[in-house]
Amino acid sequence: xxxxxxxLVENEPGVLSRVSGxxxxxxxxxxxxxxxxxxxxxxxxxxxxxxxxxQIIEQIIKQLRKLVTVIKVVDLTEVKNVERExxxxxxxxxxxxxxxxxxxxxxxxxxxxxxxxxxxxxxITGTQDKLTALINLxxxxxxxxxxxxxxxxxxxxxx
Amino acid sequence: xxxxGAQILLESLGREGVDVFFGFPGGAVIDxxxxxxxxxxxxxxxxxxxxxxxxxxxxYARATGKVGVCLVTSGPGATNTVTGIATAYMDSIPVxxxxxxxPTPLIGNDAFQEVDIVGITRPCTKHNYLVKDITKLAKTIKxxxxxxxxxxxxxxxxxxxxxxxxxxxxYSYPKKVSMRGYNPHYDPNxxxxxxxxxxxxxxxHPVIYAGGGVISSGASKEVTKLAQTYGVPVTxxxxxxxxFPGDDPMWLGMLGMHGTYxxxxxxxxxDLILAVGARFDDRVTGKLSEFATKATMVHIDIDxxxxxxxxxxxxxxxxxxxxxxxALNKEMAAIVEEGEGCPxxxxxxxxxxxxxAKHPLKYKPAAKGGMIKPQSVVEAIDKIxxxxxxxxxxxxxxxxxxAQFFNYKLPRTLLTSGGLGTMGYGFPAAIGAQAxxxxxxxxxxxxxxxxxxxxxxLATAVCYNLPVKIVILNNGYLGMVRQWxxxxxxxxxxxxxxxxxxDFVKLAEAYGAAGFRVTQAKDLEATLKEAFATPKPxxxxxxxDPEENVYPMVPAGKSLxxxxxx
Numbered sequence: 001x002x003x004x005x006x007x008l009v010e011n012e013p014g015v016l017s018r019v020s021g022x023x024x025x026x027x028x029x030x031x032x033x034x035x036x037x038x039x040x041x042x043x044x045x046x047x048x049x050x051x052x053x054x055q056i057i058e059q060i061i062k063q064l065r066k067l068v069t070v071i072k073v074v075d076l077t078e079v080k081n082v083e084r085e086x087x088x089x090x091x092x093x094x095x096x097x098x099x100x101x102x103x104x105x106x107x108x109x110x111x112x113x114x115x116x117x118x119x120x121x122x123x124i125t126g127t128q129d130k131l132t133a134l135i136n137l138x139x140x141x142x143x144x145x146x147x148x149x150x151x152x153x154x155x156x157x158x159x
Numbered sequence: 160x161x162x163x164g165a166q167i168l169l170e171s172l173g174r175e176g177v178d179v180f181f182g183f184p185g186g187a188v189i190d191x192x193x194x195x196x197x198x199x200x201x202x203x204x205x206x207x208x209x210x211x212x213x214x215x216x217x218x219y220a221r222a223t224g225k226v227g228v229c230l231v232t233s234g235p236g237a238t239n240t241v242t243g244i245a246t247a248y249m250d251s252i253p254v255x256x257x258x259x260x261x262p263t264p265l266i267g268n269d270a271f272q273e274v275d276i277v278g279i280t281r282p283c284t285k286h287n288y289l290v291k292d293i294t295k296l297a298k299t300i301k302x303x304x305x306x307x308x309x310x311x312x313x314x315x316x317x318x319x320x321x322x323x324x325x326x327x328x329x330y331s332y333p334k335k336v337s338m339r340g341y342n343p344h345y346d347p348n349x350x351x352x353x354x355x356x357x358x359x360x361x362x363x364h365p366v367i368y369a370g371g372g373v374i375s376s377g378a379s380k381e382v383t384k385l386a387q388t389y390g391v392p393v394t395x396x397x398x399x400x401x402x403f404p405g406d407d408p409m410w411l412g413m414l415g416m417h418g419t420y421x422x423x424x425x426x427x428x429x430d431l432i433l434a435v436g437a438r439f440d441d442r443v444t445g446k447l448s449e450f451a452t453k454a455t456m457v458h459i460d461i462d463x464x465x466x467x468x469x470x471x472x473x474x475x476x477x478x479x480x481x482x483x484x485x486a487l488n489k490e491m492a493a494i495v496e497e498g499e500g501c502p503x504x505x506x507x508x509x510x511x512x513x514x515x516a517k518h519p520l521k522y523k524p525a526a527k528g529g530m531i532k533p534q535s536v537v538e539a540i541d542k543i544x545x546x547x548x549x550x551x552x553x554x555x556x557x558x559x560x561x562a563q564f565f566n567y568k569l570p571r572t573l574l575t576s577g578g579l580g581t582m583g584y585g586f587p588a589a590i591g592a593q594a595x596x597x598x599x600x601x602x603x604x605x606x607x608x609x610x611x612x613x614x615x616x617l618a619t620a621v622c623y624n625l626p627v628k629i630v631i632l633n634n635g636y637l638g639m640v641r642q643w644x645x646x647x648x649x650x651x652x653x654x655x656x657x658x659x660x661x662d663f664v665k666l667a668e669a670y671g672a673a674g675f676r677v678t679q680a681k682d683l684e685a686t687l688k689e690a691f692a693t694p695k696p697x698x699x700x701x702x703x704d705p706e707e708n709v710y711p712m713v714p715a716g717k718s719l720x721x722x723x724x725x
Contacts, residue, residue, distance in 0.1 A: 062464040068286040071340045
């Protein structure tokens with residue numbers, strides 16, 4: 001099963017490598033990984049989505065907690081959460097295709113952030129499923145490039 | 160008071176109670192070495208290879224329970240310690256490794272003798288540091304010593320660039336450490352203790368399975384008390400040997416691949432297993448799906464990651480083993496007081512005694528005038544010393560025979576690389592233990608293969624007159640691999656025959672140590688006695704039966720009861 005882990009870490013050199021090295025060294029999977037600073041000085045938050053059975057996820061969480069530079073680990077899959085990912089998607093958009101693409105952009109409530117003679121760059125935010133749906137729809141026009149942030153997530157206020 | 164980085168380091172080592180440390184100089188640590196004469200309370204042991212230094216620090220730590228310290232230079236000096244760091248990591252041994260590093264402005268430029276040792280050792284240290292700010296040096300050292308010996312102990316490395324060793328700052332050594340990401344949990348949960356006590360009272364076939372955690376937490380007395388008071392048989396892992404007296408009726412012997420018949424059958428038929436400070440290593444469990452299938456599993460460990468890692472545990476307990484065992488003994492006493500009592504496990508004890516009597520550890524004795532059996536050498540050491548010595552081992556057959564045929568009675572009397580299985584470990588570890596206990600008899604049970612991996616430390620032993628006794632069980636083979644080739648690889652002895660070896664007697668003499676050779680069983684005890692009485696380092700080269708095997712044996716991947724017996 002897929003789990004989203006929210007990991008609070010000391011923001012010091014090597015911390016990313018400690019976390020990623022733990023995953024590779026013990027044969028765990030990282031599906032997506034996102035790191036950014038928090039409001040607190042010297043503390044960053046990592047969001048990792050990973051897959052594994054109960055026993056593997058339990059090991060991953062314990063092993064992460066064992067790292068000295070890891071302050072806190074929360075498995076957001078265990079609680080109600082909001083999950084979002086952002087993606088930039090560059091799609092071929094020659095005359096004749098463009099109107100159809102813009103209609104899809106509309107339906108998906110995403111936006112065009114860059115326009116070229118024969119291509120469009122679209123920004124979309126949503127769950128993994130929504131991003132996958134857009135990719136599937138855009139495939140027939142010819143996707144040139146995508147860049148995704150990986151999931152970020154937060155516990156919902158009302159549990 | 161302003162001190163240089165080098166002075167801060169040495170001053171702080173003193174504050175941490177370090178009396179001896181092991182090292183080898185080089186360009187990136189000259190500044191530290193320049194200061195060593197100013198700290199006469201810190202005895203420095205100059206080794207001949209950095210691997211020797213880290214193993215000595217490790218042996219010192221295992222024998223004393225204190226933190227072992229080693230100091231090496233950047234680049235190759237640092238990488239030479241990696242095997243020893245991994246050895247200490249696998250066996251949870253507290254060591255602090257100080258490595259020199261090129262000056263900070265050169266880091267990342269592929270400078271002379273530069274290596275990213277923090278990157279290299281990240282997966283085999285408990286934690287490591289690259290110090291880039293002189294004002295954080297004292298705090299870093301304090302943290303390193305705290306981390307090394309608290310929670311589940313382990314090696315901690317500090318990489319110290321040369322320019323920081325020269326920079327100055329006001330020195331103040333912190334009294335306390337606080338790290339928000341590190342809070343080992345020591346105290347046992349009261350309800351869990353009660354639950355285990357009730358399980359133990361109800362159990363008909365209980366077994367205590369003790370690991371290295373019993374020794375590192377100092378729980379031996381409590382484990383022994385529990386076992387003796389309520390009649391619970393005890394088995395231990397290689398790392399746990401010495402935590403329970405080997406001559407006690409409750410003692411089953413070591414379990415696992417080369418464990419005793421009684422231990423492996425007891426664990427397989429147990430209805431309750433108290434796993435104390437052990438980690439269900441594959442060499443212990445054999446085929447996992449058939450390991451102790453009838454038992455309710457209670458697992459006590461300070462490290463949460465050890466629990467539920469390999470086997471499913473019914474009662475997981477994260478706690479310090481000593482504190483837990485103390486609490487359990489109290490709880491048991493309370494239950495007995497309440498009148499509910501803990502019925503004796505008479506039938507079970509009869510059964511385990513029968514297993515012990517049926518298949519004790521044994522070997523085919525040598526034919527008259529035949530070659531000496533390696534097991535008899537270990538037995539002779541046990542007999543001569545009456546168990547009053549520290550045994551270090553190398554890795555392979557020598558290690559298993561040293562584990563099987565010596566009666567360990569006290570914790571910290573066996574120094575052996577259990578997890579990593581590092582050949583070349585024993586001799587330097589023995590030197591480290593000897594440096595801690597100059598008056599004690601320290602013996603390295605070695606093979607002719609592994610002794611050659613750190614043999615250069617003979618110079619160190621002679622130089623500091625650390626009179627370690629090396630007893631080589633010389634079979635002319637890399638015996639354990641040869642045994643596997645014999646049993647599972649059609650006797651294809653590919654590259655395991657060490658027919659070209661030095662004359663160990665002359666080698667010992669060349670280094671200024673004493674050398675002895677034994678080829679006849681009748682000379683064995685007298686020669687060992689003579690060597691043990693010689694006040695300098697000795698090699699006793701015992702020529703043994705070349706194709707003797709370690710038995711019992713559970714072939715890799717088989718269940719514990721599928722044992723090959725003698």
